[in-house]
Amino acid sequence: MLKNRSLIDPNDFTREEFREIFDLGHQIIADPAKYSKSCEGKILATLFYEPSTRTRLSFETAMLRLGGQVIGFSEAASSSTAKGESIADTLRTVECYADIAAMRHPKEGAPRLASHYIHMPLINAGDGGHQHPTQTLTDILTIERLRGSVENKTYGFCGDLKFGRTVHSLVKFLSNYEGVRFIFISPEELRVPEYIREEVVRKKGIPFQEVDQMEPYMGELDFLYMTRVQRERFFNEEDYIRLKDRFILDKAKMAYARPDTYILHPLPRVNEISTEVDDDPRAQYFQQAKNGMYVRMALILKLLGIY
Amino acid sequence: MLEITSIEKGIVIDHITAGYGIQVFNYLNLDKADYNVALICNAYSQKMGKKDIIKINNVIDINYDFLGLIDPNATVNIIEEGKTIKKVKLEVPERVENIIRCKNPRCVTSVEHYFPHVFHLVDKEKRSYRCEYCDDIVIPYPVK
Numbered sequence: 001m002l003k004n005r006s007l008i009d010p011n012d013f014t015r016e017e018f019r020e021i022f023d024l025g026h027q028i029i030a031d032p033a034k035y036s037k038s039c040e041g042k043i044l045a046t047l048f049y050e051p052s053t054r055t056r057l058s059f060e061t062a063m064l065r066l067g068g069q070v071i072g073f074s075e076a077a078s079s080s081t082a083k084g085e086s087i088a089d090t091l092r093t094v095e096c097y098a099d100i101a102a103m104r105h106p107k108e109g110a111p112r113l114a115s116h117y118i119h120m121p122l123i124n125a126g127d128g129g130h131q132h133p134t135q136t137l138t139d140i141l142t143i144e145r146l147r148g149s150v151e152n153k154t155y156g157f158c159g160d161l162k163f164g165r166t167v168h169s170l171v172k173f174l175s176n177y178e179g180v181r182f183i184f185i186s187p188e189e190l191r192v193p194e195y196i197r198e199e200v201v202r203k204k205g206i207p208f209q210e211v212d213q214m215e216p217y218m219g220e221l222d223f224l225y226m227t228r229v230q231r232e233r234f235f236n237e238e239d240y241i242r243l244k245d246r247f248i249l250d251k252a253k254m255a256y257a258r259p260d261t262y263i264l265h266p267l268p269r270v271n272e273i274s275t276e277v278d279d280d281p282r283a284q285y286f287q288q289a290k291n292g293m294y295v296r297m298a299l300i301l302k303l304l305g306i307y
Numbered sequence: 308m309l310e311i312t313s314i315e316k317g318i319v320i321d322h323i324t325a326g327y328g329i330q331v332f333n334y335l336n337l338d339k340a341d342y343n344v345a346l347i348c349n350a351y352s353q354k355m356g357k358k359d360i361i362k363i364n365n366v367i368d369i370n371y372d373f374l375g376l377i378d379p380n381a382t383v384n385i386i387e388e389g390k391t392i393k394k395v396k397l398e399v400p401e402r403v404e405n406i407i408r409c410k411n412p413r414c415v416t417s418v419e420h421y422f423p424h425v426f427h428l429v430d431k432e433k434r435s436y437r438c439e440y441c442d443d444i445v446i447p448y449p450v451k
């Protein structure tokens with residue numbers, strides 16, 4: 001039963017529970033109108049302690065398309081937290097008004113902490129460089145729509161793998177499935193953190209490689225997951241400028257990829273995927289964003305116990 | 308060898324990995340004890356080469372989770388009338404609360420302070436722990 005549960009980390013739900021969400025997601029895509037009044041009278045709170053327009057719009061649109069309503073704030077400066085209110089108190093107050101909440105916070109583990117203080121379902125909409133499980137649901141739904149299932153595939157991850165929480169969440173998730181293989185493509189400075197490498201990948205015996213160039217590995221990939229090298233993760237400008245352009249996907253590199261290798265990206269993109277790639281049918285990142293709305297619709301319906 | 312008078316009623320923590328005795332001593336606040344206490348460092352041990360021992364001439368409450376965390380190979384002997392009446396076997400705790408703190412500056416524990424610091428055991432051999440909130444891995448007391 002997913003009713004009244006919270007999604008903070010991909011490991012919070014079983015494979016079967018995720019299956020329920022994805023199946024509902026595919027059903028919504030097939031007939032969105034059927035669900036347009038499912039959440040009438042329900043309110044989603046979006047609590048964004050740091051701005052992320054894209055993710056917030058996706059959550060809010062998902063709720064609106066289900067016939068529900070939304071309240072919330074974006075940026076701590078405009079909220080009570082600027083006056084020193086604790087996360088626990090803010091969440092306990094919001095629980096008086098809303099039926100379900102999505103929370104984004106710059107500190108790692110903040111949604112986990114918040115979930116200990118409330119009874120309504122809470123969705124982690126990103127916590128610092130840590131986890132971003134609904135992006136993972138988006139990615140998985142997209143993979144399934146493109147290639148049927150996530151099993152028996154080689155996944156390439158490219159860019160900022162150290163701070164890229166979307167990568168951490170997706171790697172954790174995929175690690176529960178048969179026949180997956182990872183190729184981590186990044187500068188040495190931005191490799192996946194130890195807890196992902198040791199506790200997740202190595203512990204589950206998943207074959208993986210850590211490399212620092214794209215071309216020789218493109219032909220092996222079923223999916224290439226690109227990420228942005230974020231300026232705010234760096235302490236100095238020099239490092240940022242030196243690293244950000246090293247792993248840019250362009251037409252020339254796409255020539256090494258198979259016809260059935262799909263390119264995914266959590267968006268927003270800066271320049272890590274050249275715009276000349278956008279028209280390539282293998283570039284699926286905009287469709288991915290749309291799937292993100294559908295899978296959030298499915299998640300909201302499941303956590304509210306409506307479907 | 309240095310002779311330490313054996314105790315009548317109290318606790319002897321033996322076979323502490325050499326070097327960790329002082330940490331156990333400090334954790335148990337034995338520097339403030341008004342009873343007889345002995346910390347013996349680098350005592351000879353046939354099994355371990357060197358070991359630390361703590362003798363406490365009093366019955367005090369001991370957090371066995373902490374002892375198991377710091378050194379699961381230590382042995383705790385409860386002494387009455389000069390004899391060991393009970394030996395406590397220590398285990399590496401699966402979950403510890405408010406013993407270790409998260410050092411990740413990006414962790415929520417660095418900005419909010421009204422809830423317990425919780426860690427979960429990851430690897431028993433390495434004695435590594437994962438922060439409940441941010442998943443950062445720490446090895447608070449490495450195997451020596």
Ligand SMILES: [Zn+2]
Nearest residue numbers: 409414438441
């Ligand atoms: Zn932490």
